[in-house]
Amino acid sequence: MTNDLTESVAEQSDPLEVSVWRSAGDGGAFQAFKVPAQDSQTVLDVVAWIQQNEDPTLSYRFACRVGMCGSCAMMVNGQPRWTCRTHVRKVLDGNRIEIAPLRNLPVIKDLATDMDPFFDKWVAAEGVFHPSKSRDDAIEQINPASAPRARADAGIECINCSICYAACDSVASDPEYLGPAALNRAWTLFNDAKDDGAGVILDAVSAKGGCHACHSMGSCTHACPNELNPMASIAGLKREIAKSFFKRGKA
Amino acid sequence: MIRPHRTHPLWFAFIVHRISGIALALFLPLHFWILSYALNAPERLDGFLHWTDYPLVKVAEFGLVFLLAVHVFGGLRLMALEWLPWSANQKTLAAAAVGVSLLISGTFFLRAL
Amino acid sequence: MTELRLYMAQRLSALVMAPLVLGHIAVMIYAIQGGLSAAEILGRTQGSVLWALFYGSFVIAVSVHAAIGLRTILYEWAGMRGGVLNGVALGICALLLAMGLQAVYAVTAT
Numbered sequence: 001m002t003n004d005l006t007e008s009v010a011e012q013s014d015p016l017e018v019s020v021w022r023s024a025g026d027g028g029a030f031q032a033f034k035v036p037a038q039d040s041q042t043v044l045d046v047v048a049w050i051q052q053n054e055d056p057t058l059s060y061r062f063a064c065r066v067g068m069c070g071s072c073a074m075m076v077n078g079q080p081r082w083t084c085r086t087h088v089r090k091v092l093d094g095n096r097i098e099i100a101p102l103r104n105l106p107v108i109k110d111l112a113t114d115m116d117p118f119f120d121k122w123v124a125a126e127g128v129f130h131p132s133k134s135r136d137d138a139i140e141q142i143n144p145a146s147a148p149r150a151r152a153d154a155g156i157e158c159i160n161c162s163i164c165y166a167a168c169d170s171v172a173s174d175p176e177y178l179g180p181a182a183l184n185r186a187w188t189l190f191n192d193a194k195d196d197g198a199g200v201i202l203d204a205v206s207a208k209g210g211c212h213a214c215h216s217m218g219s220c221t222h223a224c225p226n227e228l229n230p231m232a233s234i235a236g237l238k239r240e241i242a243k244s245f246f247k248r249g250k251a
Numbered sequence: 252m253i254r255p256h257r258t259h260p261l262w263f264a265f266i267v268h269r270i271s272g273i274a275l276a277l278f279l280p281l282h283f284w285i286l287s288y289a290l291n292a293p294e295r296l297d298g299f300l301h302w303t304d305y306p307l308v309k310v311a312e313f314g315l316v317f318l319l320a321v322h323v324f325g326g327l328r329l330m331a332l333e334w335l336p337w338s339a340n341q342k343t344l345a346a347a348a349v350g351v352s353l354l355i356s357g358t359f360f361l362r363a364l
Numbered sequence: 365m366t367e368l369r370l371y372m373a374q375r376l377s378a379l380v381m382a383p384l385v386l387g388h389i390a391v392m393i394y395a396i397q398g399g400l401s402a403a404e405i406l407g408r409t410q411g412s413v414l415w416a417l418f419y420g421s422f423v424i425a426v427s428v429h430a431a432i433g434l435r436t437i438l439y440e441w442a443g444m445r446g447g448v449l450n451g452v453a454l455g456i457c458a459l460l461l462a463m464g465l466q467a468v469y470a471v472t473a474t
Contacts, residue, residue: 169265216329222262236336279426300399302389316389323386
């Protein structure tokens with residue numbers, strides 16, 4: 001019954017003209033597909049339809065389908081987007097969609113990128129937990145209304161989708177730049193009362209490729225599907241580093 | 252080419268700041284070179300300054316003043332963004348920087364006519 | 365470490381310049397009416413310690429600021445790296461300093 005319904009909708013409108021990036025050797029090219037249009041169709045639905053009905057060798061990555069796992073991000077008509085939560089009708093250019101692998105990351109095959117550089121930079125930015133207590137200590141009480149906790153809360157809903165990383169021109173022009181997600185993570189930990197790494201975090205993010213490579217162009221914040229503000233987080237790191245520079249003359 | 256991921260106000264603020272910075276840096280040596288004639292060859296300096304009577308040069312001067320103003324006010328916005336407590340109205344501030352710069356360079360242009 | 369120092373020098377030179385640029389723009393708006401002449405410029409600046417200090421510090425700050433800014437752009441857009449990058453940036457700084465201070469001397473010396 002559901003099938004009949006979707007097919008009847010599909011018959012009403014022209015099929016979508018979809019260009020999908022296909023790897024070949026070191027490069028690749030766009031391949032054209034015609035995909036039946038449906039109501040409430042997401043870009044991920046389109047990719048899945050092609051893989052299931054047209055070409056089973058099409059490679060792409062997804063898991064949760066509900067915008068939580070951060071694995072399905074792709075370039076859609078030149079914008080990095082979470083494809084599982086992006087409605088086709090919102091991004092259609094006429095009747096066309098162009099789907100490509102995320103920018104600024106090496107392509108493994110077709111639409112699947114290698115996320116290793118992205119996550120390596122999280123670690124390089126000290127975006128890892130620095131424990132301050134042992135199991136014998138009492139659990140630290142956190143006041144959710146405190147200013148540092150509010151600053152940390154503003155950035156912790158990151159799903160590691162790498163959309164900000166793909167949107168950032170500083171990442172594109174500086175291969176060493178840690179990028180918005182890693183620096184946002186460093187900022188949340190810096191403000192986390194349970195994290196003991198404030199010093200090592202500031203050292204890590206003020207080194208070459210750190211937060212000072214950011215030019216506040218805000219493409220990260222503009223593109224973030226969870227409406228986080230990595231640009232503000234990075235500005236926070238710059239502010240703290242400037243503070244410690246003036247206080248301790250530390251450079 | 253302005254690609255889709257760049258079409259938002261703060262990216263334009265970034266590119267305006269960068270292009271104005273490059274243009275000003277390229278203009279400076281010329282500016283210094285011409286002024287350096289003031290002491291020993293003021294008549295050559297006057298020769299250059301007479302160029303400013305041409306309307307096209309006046310428009311170019313207006314452009315330079317705008318680039319200088321927009322680099323300063325855009326730069327002050329960035330300094331505030333980085334060193335003062337965060338404020339969410341960055342797009343408005345960036346637009347204001349362009350507006351004030353147009354006002355200032357416009358005033359200069361009208362006085363130059 | 366070096367990156368942070370360059371960043372701080374970039375921002376501090378900008379802070380020094382902000383009032384100087386606004387002053388410079390005000391002078392331009394004041395002086396442009398009725399056209400420019402060498403006599404008019406020199407009449408204002410020649411022999412003035414204050415203008416020498418004003419434009420002298422302006423030139424020093426702008427040389428630092430422009431050299432660091434262009435260094436970043438050459439790194440990002442021209443792919444320049446390492447010693448070449450630092451050499452070119454230092455060259456830009458030295459050139460602007462030399463030409464700028466010469467110009468300041470020319471309009472303020474008596």
